Amino acid sequence: MSKPRIAFFDFSCCEGCQLQVLNCEDELLDLLALVDIVQFREAMTEADWNFDIAFVEGSITREQDEPRLKKIREAAKLVIAIGACSGMAGINAIRNAMPVDKAKEIVYGNKKDAFESTFARPIDTVIKVDGYIPGCPIDRKDFLRTVQALLVGKKPPDHDYPVCQECRLRENECLLTVGIPCMGPITRGGCDAIEPTFGSPCIGCRGLVSEANIESCKQMLEKHGLTIEDISKYMTIFNSFQKEEKHA
Template sequence: MKPQVAFFDFTSCEGCQLNKLNFENDLLDILKHVDLVEFREAMDDKADHYDIAFIEGSITSPSCVERIHDIRRRSDILVALGSCAVNGGVNAMKNLHPIDDVRETVYGDDKYLFATLPAMAVSSVVKVDYEVRGCPMTQQDFLKLLIALVLGKQPPKYGSPVCVECKLKENECLYNRGMVCLGPITRGGCDAVCPSFGQFCTGCRGILDNPNIDGMLEVMTSHGISLDEAKKRMLLYNSNEVQL
């Protein structure tokens, strides 16, 4: 029997889910491997049990916490999709400020009507089996994970920086073009898509394990941006991961 698969969204722009709908040629091949039982963006069906639950978005309220626990209970495998789900992503920038200030800024006088929590990675609340990183996650990366799960193998883990793929494509280094790029300490697997098109890496796939943060700040500031700006860039997607 094909695995029963569902998609759920939490606090996010839902861009990752939209990205999946754009599979076009590959969509039919994917549906050969899995049964889609719940996907708000594309269908109305509901189910009680999921072989694989894909979660998009970060956990930012008490009701999110309740709902993710419920999904976890009904799922064999739970996969975090995209940077919001994997580490809190851009949502976690709010965690750098006192939560009451954040509520006031967003909701003004009505702030007491809206319960809010610091933006959390799904894995800070329930057990996450696998993750697909990126903002948005790439189709290729998602497919690799899906095929791995269908074949019963471990999905790929990316322990190398974006620079590796960038170098293998023989891109001109953005540092040599006077830009500041987070490629050296950002987890690869994206095929260096941004630098390949002349856009510096913003770190959306998360920071590598055991990064040399001081060294990286030194690299960034020595290429012409202020320490404050360097820290902001590093925190953009990684407020929950990097202590500065």
């Protein structure tokens, strides 16, 4: 049996998630024993459109992105959204809160008319997505686990538990107990609590757990001395894209 063929694509993003794949240095040879990589702009020149699984990074922010994304969907048996930008529009969606023209002016100044840009959306607003690897950037082990799951026909891990679970199991000092506001209690885990482990609070890059108690979390952050504006920033840095917007 020939090996499954996988390909990588990107839209509006920093390509840091794809870099995480390349960072799997110790595992790359084992990975290549399982799959053939046929398109990966960050790592190779060849670009073959005959593939089974497409890993797509980045948000959809321009009209011309849509036909390209649809072409990927048609070519692939499975499409996996990788990273916060692709799965939930992530940081890109912050600009949806202001008129596009104003956002362009802030970013490009007097060259703003040279760039096309619209509403930032996750890729599942345009095509059907078969799985998500969350995070900014994605976790390397999570990527490898997802590939393994797909190869044996299992559902990829969805990590629908809070960052606190892995944080406590690592026996980190809870940042909330030492007065540092943290989004860990309502943010999806699977990252092995990498931020709190090194002393920085979780800011929600993997999205919210499906049963996030946002109201109580807001009150909790307020008790930690955050203003409504601060809390709003915490809640929206990665998680501002609302599901309803998908139909907008």
